[in-house]
Amino acid sequence: MSKPLILVVNDDGITAPGIKALVEAVRHLGEVVVVAPDSPQSAMGHAITISKPLRLKQVDVFEGIKSFHCSGTPVDCVKLAVDKVLHRHPDLCVSGINHGSNSSINIIYSGTMSAAMEASLEGIPSIGFSLCDYRHEADFTPSAYYAKYIVEQVLKKGLPAHTLLNVNIPKLSLADIKGIKITRQARAKWEEEYLERQDPTGKPYYWLTGKFVNHDHGTDTDEWALANGYVSVVPVHHDLTAHYAIPFINENWDFSVIDKGNDNPAPTISKEDFNL
């Protein structure tokens, strides 16, 4: 039986300490291939590159590991890896280890998690890992330990179809981490405040700053787990439908306005009615 094929991606770029830690965590669990951005791509969300071409280059970064860097976003890296680099369907995609939390609503801005989600859309079981420590010199040892454990479990037990994992690791020593909690995404948000500055000609420009605010007091959330010393594992899917809202709309909207029938013929609206 061939070894599992594991694709490693990230959003901090191929030279970030976090991806090195992830490569080391999984290097003995399968055949590992790295395709990662050639420059930092944090906060790129699910952006893809459509109006310019991409570069892809084999590089020698991790001893004994086939590695490529790519000029695109984290999602581009996954797409290119699947189409141009890997010659069979991978058994797993791991993304990260991100320098900084991707818990709660951060998932939606995160290049790390978008790469993992793209892999999941491709039918590849996938996991994004993030350490709640932004510093370049952060200690990735506890993260590598838990990443190895979680990857082993997923390779052995699989994941439900169309499901990926968002794993966040608290900024604690291995001795102080209490274990793992399987959690849900906390309802939280960023309250942004733009700093206004002026350029030499007096024109204003704005820097994004913000404060993360957790409105969710549940004890089953990712934020609760991290605040209480646990590694948080949120299973994630990509059906954004708010199924609960379908009956609300069907019951509340006045569809008679647009219904077609004998009493209510097709509207005769022209471009001019909308000044188009």
Added chain:
Amino acid sequence: MSKPLILVVNDDGITAPGIKALVEAVRHLGEVVVVAPDSPQSAMGHAITISKPLRLKQVDVFEGIKSFHCSGTPVDCVKLAVDKVLHRHPDLCVSGINHGSNSSINIIYSGTMSAAMEASLEGIPSIGFSLCDYRHEADFTPSAYYAKYIVEQVLKKGLPAHTLLNVNIPKLSLADIKGIKITRQARAKWEEEYLERQDPTGKPYYWLTGKFVNHDHGTDTDEWALANGYVSVVPVHHDLTAHYAIPFINENWDFSVIDKGNDNPAPTISKEDFNL
């Protein structure tokens, strides 16, 4: 009572015909303010600008409508509008009308829908509109007609908390559109194929191309509605938790490996164990 405050954003840029159609559709329904990108920002997903500052400039594009363009992504436009442009909480955010479909999984790559989702995260009821016609010269009259109807319904009836709408309009005349269906996101995906070219020095580069494949045969999906002549309205939320998968993991993973206790003390792992 003051008129509802309506924020208009898009991802094709402030000069796109689609945003003009949306402004005209809603201009009599409230006080309208536009904050839109100064250049096309398609496929930016939920990207935000963090490593450089943003520019924001008042411009005179739509007669009698306060308008600004912004150097950032669609999500940046919403954040800047809330913090720096609008002086009260808007009653509604509308995004689009996008040139091209954002049905099914396209929602995840879409700047139009990410802007609407960002507004929803800010607690603003929001709606993204997309016309299934990529052409600059597309006829936005049917879209404007349905956008006006849907905005009127949402202003009157509201939306469930933390819910936005993904509206897609088929490329049909008003006479041929059969009505509206409230639907769910179809399970579909892009099968990408990168075109390889060579630059003058012989180095390869890659252009993204792809084929949209719908694997979902349900008759309650957005893809079904559009293919059958209906405007599709998918209610959307931003909790990505795969709640169904939480018991699967709790039941299947072997937590004894990492459990701490008398028989199983804290692991003594060092950086060197992971070659870090």
